[in-house]
Amino acid sequence: MAKTQLSRLCVFCGSNSGANAIYRTVAVEFGEMLAREGITLVYGGGNVGLMGIIADAVLHHDGRVIGVIPHGLARKEVVHTGLTELHRVDTMHQRKAMMADLADGFVALPGGLGTLDEMFEILTWAQIGIHSKPCAFLNIDGYYDKLFSFLDELVEQQFVKPEHRALALVTDDHREVLQRLRQYEPPHTEKWFNIDQR
Numbered sequence: 001m002a003k004t005q006l007s008r009l010c011v012f013c014g015s016n017s018g019a020n021a022i023y024r025t026v027a028v029e030f031g032e033m034l035a036r037e038g039i040t041l042v043y044g045g046g047n048v049g050l051m052g053i054i055a056d057a058v059l060h061h062d063g064r065v066i067g068v069i070p071h072g073l074a075r076k077e078v079v080h081t082g083l084t085e086l087h088r089v090d091t092m093h094q095r096k097a098m099m100a101d102l103a104d105g106f107v108a109l110p111g112g113l114g115t116l117d118e119m120f121e122i123l124t125w126a127q128i129g130i131h132s133k134p135c136a137f138l139n140i141d142g143y144y145d146k147l148f149s150f151l152d153e154l155v156e157q158q159f160v161k162p163e164h165r166a167l168a169l170v171t172d173d174h175r176e177v178l179q180r181l182r183q184y185e186p187p188h189t190e191k192w193f194n195i196d197q198r
Contacts, residue, residue: 004134004182008066009034010042010103012118013050014111015078023110024053026140030109030174031057037178038063040084042103044095045069047080050109055080068098096121105134105181110143126186127164134184136169136177144170163187 017024031054034041041058044051045067055065064084071088073079079086089095096118100106108119125131137144148170154160166187169180 004105004184006037006039006104006178006181008040008042008103009181010099010106011054011109012106012111012115013043013054013109014115015044015046015049015051016112017049017053018110020141022141023050023143026138026174027054027109028057030054030107030138030177031063032061033174033178034058035061035063039178040064040066042066042068042099044099044114045080045083045086046073046078048078050111052080054109055083059083066102068095068102070095100125100131100133103133105184106136107177107181108135108137108144110138110140123167126167132186134169134181135167136171136180138174138177139170139172140174142172 027050035058058065066085067083068087069079106122155162155165
């Protein structure tokens, strides 16, 4: 039984398209799926890289796309001009906050430092109870395998609780992402360990 209703999904992904053509192929297929499901795409508002590819795929199949972009990036002419809605904000912080407010859940496709920054801030907010929305990595062709190995190391070294490691849902199949997000149940565990262990 579905636990999370998804009407708007925030997708974080690269402003480059990456070295592997499968990243672009899956971005198109995922965008098409969002449009078919009637789920609005919320993203960073760019027309380049995987960002532009997934936005175009949703729009091409009559879906809705909401972009959020800082004025500075818009002035560099990377803004997508064909979106359903475009919000221009002053800072990157405002961009992330608005995307988080607009979305019912979050998915990271392959990307670089910006994608990691966005997704890990959202995961941190979930960890400390700011939101209880589901967060998933679409691990296309093993792109995030080494990252997940490092997250497991954080658990082993007791910097992250297993329950909080599990906040980062993962699948390598874009057709499973929506199901995983809808079935998500947030943990009922506080972030902090008992530090009185002397």
